[in-house]
Amino acid sequence: MRKIVVVHKKIAKCKGPLTPGATELLQTIKNEAAEYTVIWTGGSKYQVSTHFNDHQDQRVVSLDERTCSCRRWDLTGIPCRHAVACIWDMGLHGRGDGVPEKWVHPVYWLETWKEVYKHTVEPVNGSDLWPKSACPTTLIPPKYHAQVGRPKKKRKKSAVEVAEAKAASQEKKEGKK
Numbered sequence: 350m351r352k353i354v355v356v357h358k359k360i361a362k363c364k365g366p367l368t369p370g371a372t373e374l375l376q377t378i379k380n381e382a383a384e385y386t387v388i389w390t391g392g393s394k395y396q397v398s399t400h401f402n403d404h405q406d407q408r409v410v411s412l413d414e415r416t417c418s419c420r421r422w423d424l425t426g427i428p429c430r431h432a433v434a435c436i437w438d439m440g441l442h443g444r445g446d447g448v449p450e451k452w453v454h455p456v457y458w459l460e461t462w463k464e465v466y467k468h469t470v471e472p473v474n475g476s477d478l479w480p481k482s483a484c485p486t487t488l489i490p491p492k493y494h495a496q497v498g499r500p501k502k503k504r505k506k507s508a509v510e511v512a513e514a515k516a517a518s519q520e521k522k523e524g525k526k
């Protein structure tokens with residue numbers, strides 16, 4: 350009950366369109382994506398690369414399939430830096446809206462979060478205000494019954510250990526003779 354209220358308060362503070370965690374993550378991705386150059390290879394495929402700070406990184410993004418060869422988009426549902434660079438490029442060339450938020454999986458949408466937490470739990474009165482039950486019998490716990498035997502505490506020895514112990518005892522006997 351309390352958790353739901355906490356989430357309701359959090360949701361009320363959010364502007365959207367994504368949940369706070371996703372918004373923050375996408376912002377970091379956007380900052381990284383600004384360093385990338387995009388080459389459209391026709392269809393829905395793009396070659397995305399950067400040489401920022403001597404760090405080479407070149408990947409293939411397919412916007413139709415919502416995948417990138419770095420696999421981050423496939424795994425998280427949030428477009429990776431390569432995909433964001435492509436989405437911006439599409440927008441610049443009039444082939445799409447250019448809004449990365451629209452490419453994020455619905456689980457990260459604020460609307461989805463609201464939908465999940467839209468139900469509230471009814472508050473409950475103290476037991477002195479509860480109606481008396483009409484059930485004639487009183488339920489009592491079952492009788493305790495101790496099980497036969499007790500669980501073994503010692504570890505079961507392996508066949509090798511048993512054989513070694515046998516051989517050792519035989520040697521002892523022969524030694525005494």
Ligand SMILES: [Zn+2]
Binds near residue numbers: 417421422430432
């Ligand atoms: Zn990627």
